[in-house]
Amino acid sequence: MKLLEVSKVCKSFGGIRALDACSIDVEKGSITGLIGPNGSGKTTLFNVVTGYEMIDAGEILFEGGSITDATPDKVFRLGMARTFQLTRIFPRLTVLENMHVASQREGIRALLSRWSSSQEQQRALELLEFVGIVHLKDLPAGNLSYGQKKLLEFAYILIADPQVILLDEPAGGVNPTMINQLAERIRTLNKSGVTFLVVEHNMEFVMGLCDRVMVMHRGTKIADGTPKQVRKNPAVLEAYLGD
Amino acid sequence: MAQLILEAIITGILSGAVYALMASGLTLIFGVMEIINIAQGALVILGAYLSYALQDKFHIDLFMGLLLTMPVMFLLGLLIEIVLIRPLKRDRTMLSILVTFAIALIIEGVLGVFFGTNYVQLHSWYIDSTIQIGDYYLSYIYIFGFVLSLILLGLLYFLLYRTKFGFGLRASMQNRTAAELIGIDVERVSAITFGIGVALAAAGGMAYGATSAFNPASHLDLISRLLVIIILGGMGSMKGAPIASVVMLVIEDVTSVIWSPVWANTVFFALLVVILLVRPRGLFGQLESRKQ
């Protein structure tokens, strides 16, 4: 079942066509990779899907329903979360407080109560444990190293139990040991039903992790298949080398 | 009535030019440094008092006096930027508001000590005598002030768009980091920009002092109007500032005639609120796009 469908989407910035009749889709329960040379439109695609930019033409569907004009908070509440290339955490809040920002608790009563209620706290600590930074829980998030911040960002979107997670260059700037741990965690979460769409430049990471890879070039999809297929695709090689 | 309105429009345009001088400095500083110089009003008043002192003590003509006051205030601007603003690292915009406000208070205090708190006004033959256009009497100063404003703003545009420095300045305005990466000394540009903004305040001060009575405390009312003008024009927009100045002054003067001078003041601020409801970025401001 197609969880996310992007149909013939166009987006221009001034005279530049960042997305040119781009169509991609993500199957439910998959770990899908999205690669392509610089400027191919990957981050723009993320931005239009999650509501940070409005598209000029085309359609975006999530679970069959349209999210073409949705704002970022709406998209999040529907179950789609994303991370950013330049990690965005809340630097002046502690690691634990960062976790609670995204925790979903509906209603005025929930808002008025202390943020560290026992159930939420349990879950937050578990997730911090899962990514391996629970020992840093009381430090201001701004004090964390780059890699730790990335893990925190990964953890805090998990607290909302998203259905699909869009990762924008999760391996960027992270040391090799942590990259493997990250891949492990993605696999674990995927087994419990979370769908992933991963943009990455690190080929090893993508090819080893994803069961399906799509390649973008100049704002549109040029290849789509298993890592092996994509590797051998001449159009892909040309896109990377011939530019 | 129509006659009165026409006169109001003309006066509005002419005074608008004076405000444009003061507002351009303010929006320039914001555009390059992302700080709101609350002291701009006080610096204008300082300029006015300097012109006043030069004329009173040394009998130097107001316009000639600018050749002295503008460079001096330019240097003052450099000094202020380097000593008091450059050290601000975190939370720059907010802290700069407080710091420049403090500077404004200090200037107000100093002026009060030297000149007292009585209202003064600049005098000269072109202020006290008028030229007759039809049924309408217009003080020469308005025309001279308008011309001064055109000349200085013209020079400013020349500086911005035709010189290497101006290029560096505009680059810093658009993207500080990128400008640094291509070798522009952003700190130097910031200091000089601040100096220019203050020099423009000196000129604006002379024109302002020639057309209104002022005392050290006048800066508060003045800065609030200048802020309204640059928000309306779009913060950081060099073409927005003069246009907004003229628009606001014309509307204020016309309201004064149609309704009452008492409400003209209020209209000034109320108009801002209305416009921001409809178009939060002002006339020519940049849309604050969502941070990715």
Add this chain to the structure above:
Amino acid sequence: MKAVRITGLIVLGMLVVAFPIAFPNPAVTTIAVFTVLFAAAATGWNIFSGYSGYIALGHGVYFGLGSYAIALMCQDWKIPGGTIPLLLIPLAGIVAAIFALPFGWIALRTRRHAFIVITIATFFIMQLMAYNLRPITHGSAGISLPLPPPSWTGNVFNIPFYYSALAILLFALLTSWWVRNSKYGLGLLAIRDDEDRALSLGVNTGPFKLVAFVISAFFVGMVGALHAYFIGSIFPPFAFDALFDVIVALMAFLGGIGTLAGPVLGAFILEPTQQYFTLEFSNNGYYLIIYGILFVVIILLMPEGIMPTLQKYWIKVRSSGNSGQNEPEEVEKKNKKTAVLKAAKGEEKGQSHETA
């Protein structure tokens, strides 16, 4: 550790409560009343500006609205002097809060820089209204408040005002504390750090900000009301004081903006100092110069304020005792390098997306 903190707070509390009895000199207690009032105002202001990061410089509006509200209520309802006006203070606060709803909604449509200016503009509009709406506000003549009964003279006069001010401060502190520890407050703090990210995580940024704005207006309004009653009469530039916001903002910054005790600390330091200056340097000019210089020095030397500086020092002291912190530090050094390169690349890429 916690026991020490609580004992310390209790002792402090007792000192504050017993203050006017221990130091009955009316000159001293007058300063005390003003200090506590400003502490309450700064705390209220902090609930919005400190927690959300939107610096509002027009809260003098609510101070003025509270002042005029109580003055008009006493005038129109023929309230006699004494304790009754004190009971009207919360009502005045509510009046201010009601105005804050539309004002805040309009102002919050803009982002940080324009927001500051629009709060300033709103302030001047209201000040001008106070001058111009003569039938209601008596224009520049102002309004007088009822005189307290003769039994309140001499040393005793300030006492009810002091304790009323203390009550407002306590109320403000409790509210601030509760907000800080609630999920709502966490949302505000997230807005302060990264509003768009908070929005994208489901935080209702619009309503959150507006509610904080209204709450802060409520407290500032109450302070204005008590202040008006204390002084005895109000007129436009006094009730709508342009310097009010800057003074309150400075207090919050000095003590530590966004912290709980910071604004109170800042007020306790600055207000007595300001009163002292006004007494010593009656020539307005000198007073402004010294005040301005003090201002600048405080901001340049302690941009984060006293509390956060102390807190940082405290964290340093605590963690220097812990071992086993080495691993993250090593990794941190390596990652810092890659992070810098990555950041530069990232910014470049960000640019190239728009130009390529």
